[in-house]
Structure formats: structure tokens, C-alpha cells
Amino acid sequence: MAVISLVAANTLPLFWLSQYNFFSLLFLYWLESGIVGFYNILKLRKITGSFSSRPVINFIKMWILALIIYIATIIMIVNAMANDIGPIAGRLILMTVPALLISHGISYFYNFIGKKEFLLTTTKQQFKAPLQRLLVLHFSIVVGGLLLLNYGLVQGALIVFVVIKTFIDLGTHLNEHSKIRGAF
16 A cells, blocks of 8 residues: 555656656655655654654754755755746645655555554664665655756656656665564
């Protein structure tokens, strides 16, 4: 169920691809990083039993700093390329974000709560979990996207971009959950 929702939410931009550009997709995936951080806060809270525990507070501080650095990088790239996110792409992003929120929520409730993964992981492991996943994902997105833009491939590149992002996300999702179950 979590895998189906992940694939559905990640491929949703393909239906509106003619309205997206590389930077709107980058912004969408930045917003998804915020969603991942939100659910990781819930996971840390479940493991520690409190929102005011040191690991939860430290993660919140670190995550906010990382998101600020990441969005600043995106803004610099967008300004350098003299491109922006248009109003249509903005509306489509607002339609896609709830699907990503639901997808990550299904994974949280199905895997972390339902399959009791919270009993199989430590605070330290959970603190690192989204960082490893998102570093690989966003490195691939930024480098791949800039290479595709450099060659002037727009529509076809965006399709490839969304498909590759979906496969990377699916692979890291499956790897993350198999590691948790295999560690104990």
C-alpha cells in the first residue's frame, strides 16, 4: 500500500508536465523534504515518547537549517538561470503536495506504526534516516536536472527526471524499510 501511494504521488507531475519546468519540480521536491522532516519528527517523538526530548529538538533545529540552505541554493540557481515558477505551476504544486503528504503519511502509519518499525530502530538511526535518503535523492535531482537543462532537453528531460526521481525514491524507501526489519 505504501509503495503504491509512493509511485502514484511521485508520478502525479507527469499528468501536468507541460505546465512544469525544472525549477518548479525542484521546488516541489524541496517541499517534499519538508514533509519528510515532518514525519521524521513524528517518528522521533514516537521513539522517544516526547516532542520536547533532546533528539526531537535537535532534529527540528537541524532540519530547519538544512531546508533554509537548500531553498537558498534553489533560489540562487533560479536567479542565475533567470527562470521562475509560474502561477499555473504554483497551483499544480499545491495540488501535488497533498498527494505527497498522504503518501508519506501512509508509509508512516502502515510501516512505522502498523508494522511497529518504531520498536526496531534507535533514536540515532532515525535521526540519520531521512538525511541519507534525501542526500542521495536531491544530489541526483540537482545534478541530473542541471545536466539535462545544459543540453536543452525540456519536455523529454522532465519526463526522464520524474521517472528517475520516482525510481530513486522507491529504491531508497524499500531499502530503508528492509534495513529496519533486517537489523533486528
